[in-house]
Amino acid sequence: PRLPRVPSTATRGAGQPVRAQLHRWQHAASERVSSSHSRAHRRARQQQLRPHLPTPAGARAAAAPRLHRASRHRPGHEQQQQLTTPPCANHAPALTQVAAAAPPGPCSCGHGRRGGSATRRWTVEARLRRGARRSRLFSKKRRELLAVEIGKELARKHFIHHVFRENDFEDGTQSLYRFLEHDPAVPRYYNFRGSTNDGEPKPAAAVGQRMTKIMVAILEAYASEDRRRLDYARVAASEEFRRYANLARDLQRADVFALPAGERLSFFLNLHNAMAIHAVIRTGQPAGSGAVDRRSFFTDFQYVVGGYPYSLTTIKNGILRGNRRQPYTIVKPFGASDKRLELAETKVNPLVHFALCNATRSSPTVRFYSAQGVEPELRHAAREFLLDGGVEIDLETRTVHLTRIIKWYSADFGQDRDILRWILNYLDPTKAGLLTHLLNDGGPISIAYQDYDWSLNA
Structure with missing residues (x-):
């Protein structure tokens, strides 16, 4: 339908903004009428009308009356503009008809226009910024997780350890760790030579078996026939001992906690x-x-074994005796939070006292034991030690003379009569008969302890 023509005096009196608004309404109405025309025709029509339409900046720069924006619109919203100064009575009906015929369009200032390159650019940039932030956060979290995994792996392979050995590895600012070679006790680790053995950790069982073979070869070559004397000078200069010293380095990071009981x-x-x-x-x-x-x-x-220090006292009293106090001391080898407690024997076997040699003449014979036959080998070692002067019985004075080892570690053997009954299992028939007579006749029995020879078994 053809729009009613508005006299030029109305537009001339209303000013340029009114004329611009009427042109926009006419353009919108013509767009609706020509919606069935081809796309090419509409583009041509737009090209013809666009030069005659004032720009939003020109419309805003006009003197008066100005177009008022009822509210600021977000991109994509459409709202019909209202005139701040109402038209005169002669032109009001025509403007009303034009407004009714025209569809709502964008504001003259440009607000309400859908899409647009600026809006699309802002949306893309915002998405890129959000993606970059998420990527940075993800990358930071991923790096932190990777660092924790690397730290756990270094601790598991005993390259690093907690300064107080309280845990393996935990993420946090309160936990401090250091490399094994930075441990202040390194000078006391005699299987440590300047730096950590960075080879792949070897199973503790395999290292122990190789050490046993080398030590058995040393005893066969440099010990006396009864194995109670050892030529330490020749051992120190031997090729076997050099191989043993090199092999002892493999104990630094051997996982002893994986050893079967x-x-x-x-x-x-x-x-x-x-x-x-x-x-x-x-x-x-x-x-x-x-x-x-x-x-x-x-x-x-000391040796460092599996990242932890071990001395002769630690092995004997902490591991083999189930974390019991050493004689003449009041402190246990391992504290409550010491991880080495996992290796301590749950039940003390008194036979271990006759299997440990401390390089003195009164100590048991130096021996090395196999994993498969350790129990019968321990019984054999105890029987041999007790028969070779470890127990003497004086029937006239009703006195039993025992090795001083039993006195020092009496907590592992029990009371006096319990000790004597336990010894019966490892005596020859003659001594066993005498001791049985003393135990069964109801008379008192005295126990005396032999002097200990601290001289070197060389």
Whole structure:
């Protein structure tokens, strides 16, 4: 339909903005009428009308009356503009008809226009910024998780450890860790040579078996026939000992916690006896003639095994005796939070006291044990030690003379009569008969302890 023509005096009196608004309404109405025409015709029509339409900036720059925006619109919203100054009475009906015929369109200032390159550009940039932030957060979190995994792997392979050895590895600002070679106790680790052995950690069982074979070869070559004497000078200069010292480095990061319970006993028995030989060679003959005087020999000479330090005292009292106090001390080897408690024996086997050699003449014969036959080998070692002067019975004075080892570790054997009954299982028939007579006749029995010879078994 043809729009009613508005007299030019109305537009001339209303000013340029009114004329611009009427042109927009006419354009919108013509667009609706020509909606069935081809797209090319509409584009041509738009090209013809666009030069005659004032720009939004020109419309806003006009003097008066100005078009008023009822409210600021978000991109994509459409709202019909209202005139701040109403038209005169003559032109009001025509403007009303034009407004009714024209569809709502965008504001003259440009608000309400759908889409647009600026809006699309803002949306894309916002999405890119959000994606970049998410990517940075994800990358940071991923790097943190990767760093924690690397730290756990280094701790598991014993390259690093907690400064107080309280845990393996935990993420947090309160936990401090250091490399194994930075440990202040490194000078006391005699299987450590300047830096950590960075090879792949070897199974503790395999390392223990190789050490046992080398030590058995050393005993066959440099010990007396009864194995009670050892030539330490020749051992120190031998090729076998050099191989043993190199092999001991593999203990630095060996996972002893993975050892089965059956193999753990023989492993630490052999490690104790090998360390005693190594200690004499490296530090010389211990000074003093008593357990208190030689305490440094038993505590200062250490190996680092699986990232943790072990001395002769630690192995004997902490592992093999189930974390019991050493004689003449009041402190247990392991604290409540010490991870090495997992390796401690749950039940004390008194036979271990006759299997540990501390390089003295009164100590048991130096031996090395197999993982499969450790129990019968322990019984054989106890029987041999007790028959070779470890027990003497005086029937006239009703006195039993025992090795001083039993006195020092009486908590592992029990009361006096319990000790005597336990010894019966490891005596020959003659001594067993005498001791049985003393136990069964109801008379008193005295127990005396032999002197201990602290001289070197060389």
